[in-house]
Amino acid sequence: MNLESPKVTLDKSAEETFNFLSDVKNFEKLMPSNISKFEVLDNDKFLFALKGMPEIILKKKEAVPHNKIVLGAAGGKLDFALIGNITEIEPNKTDVQLSFEGEFNAMMAMMIKGPISKFIETLVTNMKTAI
Template sequence: MFIETPKAQVTKSKEETFNFLNDLSNFRQLMPENIDKFEVLNENRFLFALKGMPEIVLEKKEQTPFDQLVLGAASEKLPFTLTADISEVGSEQSEVVLSFKGEFNAMMAMMIKSPITNFINTLSTNLGKI
């Protein structure tokens, strides 16, 4: 399953945007209003839970400074990645496209597609507000 958000316009340079996303504590600002729990476990991992959903631990998987940050599920039960691709628009403006990629059976994919789409769209919308 692959889901991609529209480009979010960020009024920060490409480097500032990357640094903002690379500091996992900043993801609290991007979370939906129905966040139930958010905790930074270490510099490479954070845990979050939305109301009525199980806790998910995300960890940094890969990074290309100022261009891309890849977060992935720490659990092998639900293997997925959340990738932020950052491009420069101007000296003080950048664009970010978030993409979700996971391998799920058809039943699971059908159940989670809508909530995941809403979740990453909220992250993207909130990223445009920073």
């Protein structure tokens, strides 16, 4: 299952955007309002939970300076990745789009498609004010 957020344009350089997303503690500022728990576990790993949902641990798996950040599931039964694609348009203007990639059975995919789409859309929308 592959989902993509809308693209947002930030009035920041690709470097500033990349540096913000590289620091996992900053993801707390991007979370939706229905977050019930956020905890940094390591320099590259954090745990979060949304009300009524299980806790999810994300770990930074890859970082391509100023272009891409990949967070992946760290433990748990589901294997997926959250990818932040950063494209500099001009020196202080950057497009950011989040992608969610995971392998799920059809039933699970149907259940999580809506909530995950809304979640990544919220993360990317919150970047406009957080970064």
